[in-house]
Amino acid sequence: MKSLFPELDEIELDARKLNIQRSPKKGGSSAVDSIPYISELNVEIVENTQPMQFASNVNEHIHRWAPYVQGFSATFVQSILNQYRKIYREPVILDPFAGCGTVLVQAKLNGYKSVGTDINPLLQFIANTKLNSWEVSPNYLFKVYNEISKDKPLDAPAFLKSASQFRRPVLRNLELINGGIASIETRTEKQEKIKNLFKLAFSAILVDCSNLKRSPCLGYVKNKFVEDSAPSVLFDKKIREIAEDLRLIQSRYNDFIDTESKVICSNAMTFEHTDKFDLAVTSPPYMNGLDYVMNYKIEMGWLGFVQSQRDLKSIKDAMVVCDNVSKGLVRKFYGSPTTYTNPWIEAIKTDIQKSIARRGAYRRQDMPYIVHKYFDDIYKVIKNVASSLKYGGRFILVVGDSLIADVYVPTDLLIAKIGLDLGLKIERIEKARERRSGQIRSYRLRESIITLLKR
Ligand SMILES: C[S@@+](CC[C@H](N)C(=O)[O-])C[C@H]1O[C@@H](n2cnc3c(N)ncnc32)[C@H](O)[C@@H]1O
DSSP: OOOOOHHHHHHHHHHHHHHHHHHTTTTTTTHTTHHHHHHHHHHHHHHOOOBBBBGGOOOOOOOSOOOOSSOBOOOOOOHHHHHHHTTTTSOOETTOOTTTOHHHHHHHHHTOOEEESSSSSSHHHHHHHHHSOOOOOOOOHHHHHHHSSSSSSOOTTSSSSSHSSSOOHHHHHHHHHHHHHHHHSSSSHHHHHHHHHHHHHHHHHHHHHHEESSSEEEEOOOTTOOTTTTHHHHHHHHHHHHHHHHHHHHHGGGGTTOOOOEEEEOOTOOOOSSOOOEEEEEEETTTHHHHHHHHHHHHHTTTTTTHHHHHHHHHHHEEEOOTTOOHHHHHHHOOOTTTOOHHHHHHHHHHHHHHHHHHHHHTTTHHHHHHHHHHHHHHHHHHHHHHHEEEEEEEEEEEOOOETEEEEOOHHHHHHHHHTTTTTTTEEEEEEEEESSSSSSSSSEEEEEEEEEEO
């Protein structure tokens, strides 16, 4: 998008570059900056490098049905389940931030009951479809596929800029597939499940058919040319992939097809679970991480989960805060009397405020409050999950720390501290991966696995 004030942008860009050059954090690391926090908490961070990211799931059965950018690797989830195999014989698993369901799908592949929450209705739909279609006959899937009508287009969602997101003939072909799916009858549960699989397959090909790319944020890419036939070719490939996995499930995991697994579209801060859990395994949104709503707006619009930008915004406002949240939401939080805080959070807020004043400007002036709201949101989730854990149960969180306006934020240690404040024991903190700060590339951050125990 072109700016109305290019000169001002240039000034701002120069100021940013200057701040990066002058940053006292150049070449630094979270390992050094977290020393005072580690000693106050009296913990150690042990190395345990792991394959953490979702990217490796593209070749894994079921996990590969839908693309997802910031999820777990199935291998990591399996390693956690293996680790506790002897402690919990048939654990009941919770993922409060279920995303596309990696934890829950992996739990079901082990025959474990699982429950998840996710506030994004698209992700809840994807996860539930991945979890609860295992009995669908691949032959029946193909039968319905071959009968899908090809002459009843359904218009692309009006509020999205579809004409710039897709080439015209590609858009038309997508509208035909979507219309065909919409006309599938759903009088029986079996038909409903088939239709859901088609909707999932359709959602999974949308970005590949578009002029955009997720890397990890959704954005336009130069020189991307999508063939007119891409929708039907990719849709066909996806249906075949799903059918192949259904065959595998029905031969190898037949005993687990009826294992109870569900994802509820709800807020992890407030949802009251009726189950009690042995293991909660999750990765919360990262503070300066992805905007899960904007990143999935195309799929959310086409599948009918949202009808307007306003719908998207209201989902985003209810989520754990990220750094491009609306100003109004953060402003409302300023004077709220019920917020959680602790001395670390207050000191970090003051340091960020001073640093922004020193720089003269920053991406968000209200960053101290965003940071505070993030930990307040996380506090509510940990409290809620802790109350649903059995005694002896564990809450395992994977999270990355941050550098904000040259101030180090030890997210993992803060989460551990919140757990402690809520009466949980910090059993372990492991460093799973090294990351680079988005602001100061030479600053090394970490991604950690925090294990909290309910005694
Ligand atoms: C890092 S992702 C989880 C990915 C998941 N581990 C996977 O592999 O699929 C975080 C998820 O938290 C969800 N989320 C954010 N705020 C939430 C809230 N308040 N309640 C429930 N889910 C929320 C987002 O929609 C997103 O799907």
